Amino acid sequence: MAFDTASFRALFPSLDSGIAHFDGPGGTQTPLPVAEAITRVLVGPLSNRGRATASERNADEAVVAFREAVAGLTGGDPRGVVYGRSATQLAYDFARHLGRHWTADDEVVVSRLDHDSNVRPWVQAAERAGAQVRWIDFDPETGELDLDSATAAIGPRTRLVAVTGASNLIGTKPPVRSVADLAHAAGALVWVDGVHLAAHTFVDVRELGADFFVCSAYKFLGPHCSALAADPALLETIEVEKLAPSTDVVPERFEYGTLPYEQMAGVTAAIDLLASLGDADASAPRRERLASAFAVLHEHEARLIERLEAGLATFGDRVVLHSRAADRTPTQTITFRDRSTADAARFLTERDIALGSSDFYAYEAAIRLGLPDSAGLRMGVAPYTTEDEVDRLLTGLRAFLES
Known part of the structure; x- marks a missing residue:
């Protein structure tokens, strides 16, 4: 086609x-369909989430549709989709959540190929914990990630490996699954910055081996916000600092404050517009x-x-x-x-x-x-x-x- x-x-x-x-x-x-979806939710009627009135239901349905759409884009589980203002904000939030349990005996692995939003939050969290930071290199002549460097960097003390799905600077798509296999063999978690990847590639978080996968809608026709896809069972194991009356339910416990329902609707519209551009039947999943x-x-x-x-x-x-x-x-x-x-x-x-x-x-x-x-x-x-x-x-x- x-x-x-x-x-x-x-x-x-x-x-x-x-x-x-x-x-x-x-x-x-x-595109217009995204702007129209945002406007439609904003002019509502719209209230905070609930089921009692049409305005409450509109908010609730925007959230549910957002999680389902991001899960469709990433191959993840809607119950593990977390809204974020940006990929940087999500990385800093989860660096704080995960890093509170790191010690001087631990190591964190980052890549020189990455956007700094997938480097500095982890480096700074490691520094606060007294943990060591190790680096995965890449070949500046070819732009390829150095797997030997990854093998050397990842070991039994590794707690998290942060790697890009695609370099926003030079486009390199490193062998994320190979890095993830090394990390998982060492008992470490894998955080994949998929912001640049998801704009150009059909993503499957399970095939990538990503424990956490982040993408940003404004890179693929949507509004300026991000989303995290993770296994809800993994999210259940992560403690968060939050307000006393706020919910402890996953994924909501990671989303601080009232959600921007209109932005979430815009993300859904962007993903649905992308889905319309192929030759599959309109009634297909x-x-x-x-x-x-x-x-x-x-x-x-x-x-x-x-x-x-x-x-x-x-x-x-x-x-x-x-x-x-x-x-x-x-x-x-x-x-x-x-x-x-x-x-x-x-x-x-x-x-x-x-x-x-x-x-x-x-x-x-x-x-x-x-x-x-x-x-x-x-x-x-x-x-x-x-x-x-x-x-x-x-x-x-x-x-x-x-x-």
């Missing part, structure tokens, strides 16, 4: 601006429709990134490509032999081509790659990206290099 980009783009009022968005790795544009949709989107995005990289190759050695892993998302980060990526970002932005020059919070990865000034020019394609926009980006880069 060929993806109908034109029909899909019609759902995005923001695309009428004429801006070519290659900033998807930092957050996608929002959500999980089946998502599998079909991601297959269609993968073909579309792979064709676009191949076109982009073929064009970048024509610039010769003036452009250095840092996204080189064999298995990666449709993301490419580049630097220049003799020009500044910050200057390039400004040049392109002035021509309504949206992207950025930064480490994009992949702090350790940027250092390991040796990016000049810790900054690369990151380009990512999204479902609404077109071939014409790819050509427009390449034309803009050529004009920059010739300026």
Whole structure:
């Protein structure tokens, strides 16, 4: 099935601006069905959760639908889906929950490939407990995670291994299952940052071996919030600090305060829109429709990134490509032999081509790659990206290099 980009783009009022968005790795544009779902819940009627009135039921149903939708996206259990304001907030919350039992005899393992939100919360929790931090490295030449490094880092004292599902900086999709198997053999838990992965890949948390899997809806057409998928039986074992009258039920005990029902409805709408993009029957289960949709989107995005990289190759050695892993998302980060990526970002932005020059919070990865000034020019394609926009980006880069 060929993806109908034109029909899909019609759902995005923001695309009428004429801006070519290659900033998807930092957050996608929002389609009308998501905005409409948010508005529908907000104008309600809406109250706090309950079953007595229509307004209470609307709130309750938004929460239930959110958990079911995220479970459909991740292959998890709705009873183990926790709402979060961001992936960073969820990591800090659970670093506090889990780290309260760590001691100086324990070790925590993090990866240099990761966004700092899956590094610093664990490092800081380990420091508070007096636990040791060990690192999984990656090869800056290939972008591949170093499994030998993982084998050396993970051992009988390991309590948690935090690893990305896909690098937000260079797109590398490391062998998460292999890392998870090492961790589980040592009796450790596995926290997977799936924020960049879930936007481009049909995820199965069980196949990944993830004990905790985090994704953020604003990376896949939804509102600015996140979700955690975990086994509810595992969540039952985790003690939390909470208000005395608040519920001790899982997953609610991890969600502080009144939930943003409208955001949750937006997440559900985003996932259902994604599920509609494949060729599965509309009456098929959500999980089946998502599998079909991601297959269609993968073909579309792979064709676009191949076109982009073929064009970048024509610039010769003036452009250095840092996204080189064999298995990666449709993301490419580049630097220049003799020009500044910050200057390039400004040049392109002035021509309504949206992207950025930064480490994009992949702090350790940027250092390991040796990016000049810790900054690369990151380009990512999204479902609404077109071939014409790819050509427009390449034309803009050529004009920059010739300026």
